Amino acid sequence: xxxxxxxxxxxxxxxxxxxxxxxxxxxxxxxxxxxxxxxxxxxxxxxxxxxxxxxxxxxxxxxxxxxxxxxxxxxxxxxxxxxxxxxxxxxxxxxxxxxxxxxxxxxxxxxxxxxxxxxxxxxxxxxxxxxxxxxxxxxxxxxxxxxxxxxxxxxxxxxxxxxxxxxxxxxxxxxxxxxxxxxxxxxxxxxxxxxxxxxxxxxxxxxxxxxxxxxxxxxxxxxxxxxxxxxxxxxxxxxxxxxxxxxxxxxxxxxxxxxxxxxxxxxxxxxxxxxxxxxxxxxxxxxxxxxxxxxxxxxxxxxxxxxxxxxxxxxxxxxxxxxxxxxxxxxxxxxxxxxxxxxxxxxxxxxxxxxxxxxxxxxxxxxxxxxxxxxxxxxxxxxxxxxxxxxxxxxxxxxxxxxxxxxxxxxxxxxxxxxxxxxxxxxxxxxxxxxxxxxxxxxxxxxxxxxxxxxxxxxxxxxxxxxxxxxxxxxxxxxx
Amino acid sequence: xxxxxxxxxxxxxxxxxxxxxxxxxxxxxxxxxxxxxxxxxxxxxxxxxxxxxxxxxxxxxxxxxxxxxxxxxxxxxxxxxxxxxxxxxxxxxxxxxxxxxxxxxxxxxxxxxxxxxxxxxxxxxxxxxxxxxxxxxxxxxxxxxxxxxxxxxxxxxxxxxxxxxxxxxxxxxxxxxxxxxxxxxxxxxxxxxxxxxxxxxxxxxxxxxxxxxxxxxxxxxxxxxxxxxxxxxxxxxxxxxxxxxxxxxxxxxxxxxxxxxxxxxxxxxxxxxxxxxxxxxxxxxxxxxxxxxxxxxxxxxxxxxxxxxxxxxxxxxxxxxxxxxxxxxxxxxxxxxxxxxxxxxxxxxxxxxxxxxxxxxxxxxxxxxxxxxxxxxxxxxxxxxxxxxxxxxxxxxxxxxxxxxxxxxxxxxxxxxxxxxxxxxxxxxxxxxxxxxxxxxxxxxxxxxxxxxxxxxxxxxxxxxxxxxxxxxxxxxxxx
Numbered sequence: 001x002x003x004x005x006x007x008x009x010x011x012x013x014x015x016x017x018x019x020x021x022x023x024x025x026x027x028x029x030x031x032x033x034x035x036x037x038x039x040x041x042x043x044x045x046x047x048x049x050x051x052x053x054x055x056x057x058x059x060x061x062x063x064x065x066x067x068x069x070x071x072x073x074x075x076x077x078x079x080x081x082x083x084x085x086x087x088x089x090x091x092x093x094x095x096x097x098x099x100x101x102x103x104x105x106x107x108x109x110x111x112x113x114x115x116x117x118x119x120x121x122x123x124x125x126x127x128x129x130x131x132x133x134x135x136x137x138x139x140x141x142x143x144x145x146x147x148x149x150x151x152x153x154x155x156x157x158x159x160x161x162x163x164x165x166x167x168x169x170x171x172x173x174x175x176x177x178x179x180x181x182x183x184x185x186x187x188x189x190x191x192x193x194x195x196x197x198x199x200x201x202x203x204x205x206x207x208x209x210x211x212x213x214x215x216x217x218x219x220x221x222x223x224x225x226x227x228x229x230x231x232x233x234x235x236x237x238x239x240x241x242x243x244x245x246x247x248x249x250x251x252x253x254x255x256x257x258x259x260x261x262x263x264x265x266x267x268x269x270x271x272x273x274x275x276x277x278x279x280x281x282x283x284x285x286x287x288x289x290x291x292x293x294x295x296x297x298x299x300x301x302x303x304x305x306x307x308x309x310x311x312x313x314x315x316x317x318x319x320x321x322x323x324x325x326x327x328x329x330x331x332x333x334x335x336x337x338x339x340x341x342x343x344x345x346x347x348x349x350x351x352x353x354x355x356x357x358x359x360x361x362x363x364x365x366x367x368x369x370x371x372x373x374x375x376x377x378x379x380x381x382x383x384x385x386x387x388x389x390x391x392x393x394x395x396x397x398x399x400x401x402x403x404x405x406x407x408x409x410x411x412x413x414x415x416x417x418x419x420x421x422x423x424x425x426x427x428x429x430x431x432x433x434x435x436x437x438x439x440x441x442x443x444x445x446x447x448x449x450x451x452x453x454x455x456x457x458x459x460x461x462x463x464x465x466x467x468x469x470x471x472x473x474x475x476x477x478x479x480x
Numbered sequence: 481x482x483x484x485x486x487x488x489x490x491x492x493x494x495x496x497x498x499x500x501x502x503x504x505x506x507x508x509x510x511x512x513x514x515x516x517x518x519x520x521x522x523x524x525x526x527x528x529x530x531x532x533x534x535x536x537x538x539x540x541x542x543x544x545x546x547x548x549x550x551x552x553x554x555x556x557x558x559x560x561x562x563x564x565x566x567x568x569x570x571x572x573x574x575x576x577x578x579x580x581x582x583x584x585x586x587x588x589x590x591x592x593x594x595x596x597x598x599x600x601x602x603x604x605x606x607x608x609x610x611x612x613x614x615x616x617x618x619x620x621x622x623x624x625x626x627x628x629x630x631x632x633x634x635x636x637x638x639x640x641x642x643x644x645x646x647x648x649x650x651x652x653x654x655x656x657x658x659x660x661x662x663x664x665x666x667x668x669x670x671x672x673x674x675x676x677x678x679x680x681x682x683x684x685x686x687x688x689x690x691x692x693x694x695x696x697x698x699x700x701x702x703x704x705x706x707x708x709x710x711x712x713x714x715x716x717x718x719x720x721x722x723x724x725x726x727x728x729x730x731x732x733x734x735x736x737x738x739x740x741x742x743x744x745x746x747x748x749x750x751x752x753x754x755x756x757x758x759x760x761x762x763x764x765x766x767x768x769x770x771x772x773x774x775x776x777x778x779x780x781x782x783x784x785x786x787x788x789x790x791x792x793x794x795x796x797x798x799x800x801x802x803x804x805x806x807x808x809x810x811x812x813x814x815x816x817x818x819x820x821x822x823x824x825x826x827x828x829x830x831x832x833x834x835x836x837x838x839x840x841x842x843x844x845x846x847x848x849x850x851x852x853x854x855x856x857x858x859x860x861x862x863x864x865x866x867x868x869x870x871x872x873x874x875x876x877x878x879x880x881x882x883x884x885x886x887x888x889x890x891x892x893x894x895x896x897x898x899x900x901x902x903x904x905x906x907x908x909x910x911x912x913x914x915x916x917x918x919x920x921x922x923x924x925x926x927x928x929x930x931x932x933x934x935x936x937x938x939x940x941x942x943x944x945x946x947x948x949x950x951x952x953x954x955x956x957x958x959x960x
Binding site for chain 2: 129131134135138139142143145147149150151152153186187189190323324325326327328346350352353354355462
């Protein structure tokens with residue numbers, strides 16, 4: 001079983017003078033190219049209107065067949081990210097700007113936007129930031145902040161926030177947290193990057209990942225030279241029982257509370273298997289608790305970290321519970337990792353001290369709990385509407401993975417995912433297919449079962465946009 | 481001329497169970513060890529009370545002579561960072577916590593602090609953060625922030641802040657700035673790290689630095705595998721005329737407005753030489769404008785970037801003008817570097833969007849200009865007091881480099897720097913000697929002239945602490 005991943009790096013020069021650095025995976029090259037381009041559009045690295053290189057020249061630069069490039073372009077045109085125009089080649093769609101670059105600059109005029117319904121994971125029309133309560137917390141935090149808060153910070157992060165988080169995580173997520181083991185970072189991506197540096201410095205060669213997940217995290221690990229063998233995902237979560245059969249794996253990256261994107265919770269047996277593996281092999285579990293605050297159907301599933309705090313690195317984030325724009329996340333570390341992570345982070349704190357103090361105040365004042373409760377009701381309502389509407393208008397599709405979190409899986413009849421995504425593109429509906437999250441590194445001996453499905457982020461649209469987005473989604477269901 | 485730098489990496493296990501990762505420069509090993517330990521204490525990676533390893537075992541781990549370690553420890557004991565106790569070895573001093581870790585945790589009790597006067601560059605008792613005005617800007621920013629502000633940001637940074645900075649920098653610093661070429665980062669260190677990635681990816685092998693400067697930036701470059709040949713610094717600033725004699729240099733890191741730490745402004749001839757070199761060799765100037773806002777004796781010295789925006793990467797920061805705790809800085813890039821820097825930065829914005837919007841509002845409302853003007857008066861008063869007091873109590877020392885910025889150089893009689901630092905340590909005065917900033921990579925054929933001096937950050941102490949700090953400083957001057 002060879003899981004190594006060679007990367008193909010291409011600089012994509014466009015007619016508009018934009019160079020785009022693409023880091024592609026040799027295996028599954030078309031999916032990798034499609035994902036890289038989609039991400040570049042989504043995040044604004046490729047701005048609306050940018051002309052992409054001709055398929056022939058890009059194929060030649062990449063050393064791949066021309067059909068790989070044309071298929072990749074066609075798929076993104078179908079999904080609405082790109083536009084193909086007779087005589088002017090393929091361009092980034094004007095409307096495809098859910099995330100990023102502003103349509104207005106200091107000089108420009110607003111671009112005309114076509115109606116777009118954004119339901120992809122990571123979409124951020126997220127309109128419910130508690131502005132007044134946040135400002136009140138900022139006022140209280142600023143009024144009592146010591147002088148030292150305005151200086152270069154503690155490399156671990158402000159002690160006030162680490163203390164508030166330790167208390168909150170123990171109470172709400174069953175995490176064994178001591179403030180001295182909490183490290184503040186500017187997003188899960190940042191935290192995982194730090195852990196990757198520590199792991200590679202320790203000589204770790206491979207980190208197991210879930211066979212479905214966000215490719216940016218697999219890529220981050222692979223770019224650091226790590227192998228990323230996948231664990232199958234089934235109705236009980238990741239197959240952590242497979243870990244002991246993989247050789248040379250030093251850590252496993254898991255989403256136990258609510259597997260992303262399938263939405264399954266890791267079963268107690270699988271949790272035990274993961275911890276047993278870590279204890280036996282001196283391995284580490286990297287627990288990505290990205291939406292652990294949101295559970296609708298039953299008691300919150302506690303963090304795996306509670307089972308063995310010396311074997312689990314716990315990652316939490318304010319991105320789902322508050323807003324990605326805060327760029328605040330946290331890790332709870334085994335004791336023997338604290339100084340290594342601190343060294344990887346460097347001597348200069350990367351998150352604003354004022355923002356850290358504000359979040360500490362927001363948590364200790366109870367505003368965070370109130371906000372999470374209110375968001376939980378709101379998302380639950382959304383989820384119920386999604387389920388009810390689909391049950392009525394597309395009774396043959398099955399919705400799963402929605403007992404928690406912000407996304408649900410809409411299972412489709414076999415072979416229909418791509419055509420549904422194309423129909424969605426034509427309706428101006430930006431949504432993700434399950435295939436987008438599949439690890440390209442499947443073991444030929446044990447292929448991952450594929451499932452045609454959409455991953456729907458029902459928390460993405462604003463209240464005013466939700467009804468239309470839901471309508472658009474229902475309208476593209478097969479057989480409707 | 482060989483400027484290559486081999487690094488020696490050591491993990492420093494202490495009796496207290498703290499591992500400390502030290503990255504040392506093989507050349508000038510004692511100074512390098514002293515600097516690394518001093519930094520670790522200053523930034524809190526080595527917490528007060530921590531016991532350092534026995535000199536014999538550390539020497540053996542590092543593969544250096546035992547006397548190197550004992551001299552390094554002795555120097556830091558003399559400066560007040562460490563304490564040597566009969567029978568219990570060498571420990572981090574309890575009082576040496578200007579920067580970082582809180583002395584109080586959620587459970588602990590405050591440590592007893594001995595009186596300390598902190599006058600080192602980077603000290604941050606900095607008490608004049610404009611809390612009320614900042615909060616007012618945050619309120620206005622939050623009330624008009626678009627929904628998208630709470631999402632994943634533009635990789636370059638919020639357009640509102642990039643636009644506000646472009647206008648401000650053009651007006652105040654003579655920078656040719658277009659918002660599309662401004663990139664927000666979380667400190668100069670972050671910006672330089674991004675540029676280092678871009679330069680190494682472009683095949684650059686060496687970046688010239690000033691022969692006096694902060695070693696953390698030289699180290700950052702060297703750790704990326706770059707050679708860092710030094711340019712001599714004299715009364716006209718860095719000897720940029722030496723650039724053309726250095727082979728293989730792709731960029732030069734300079735502090736033109738106010739050379740750090742000597743305080744000299746780069747002369748017009750040297751500016752022209754730098755730009756000519758960059759044009760001729762297709763090189764880049766990395767302009768660290770860390771305190772360009774503060775000029776006392778004459779008109780502000782404009783940025784070198786204005787001479788050739790396609791050859792200069794301009795770096796500015798809110799750390800001196802507002803507070804390091806904000807973790808906000810900015811780069812203005814040549815057009816052909818924007819996409820490469822954006823790719824190095826990654827798809828996820830690292831600075832809080834709310835903080836960026838607040839700073840944009842703070843600038844456009846005029847609050848930033850008012851704040852800088854008020855700080856300028858305050859620092860000028862401090863500087864005048866420093867000069868007057870030294871003139872009276874230590875008439876034989878000479879103060880230079882204080883026409884701008886937050887620090888001054890107190891020139892000492894030859895051979896007295898070390899004893900003055902030791903006397904300062906005994907008085908609880910934490911201050912830096914010029915030797916701390918000297919590049920260890922001197923060219924044997926052209927040794928840098930050494931100058932015994934203290935580098936005094938007169939902006940560091942709070943108003944209530946200033947008089948005592950100044951008194952302590954005067955009391956340790958030689959011959960007083």
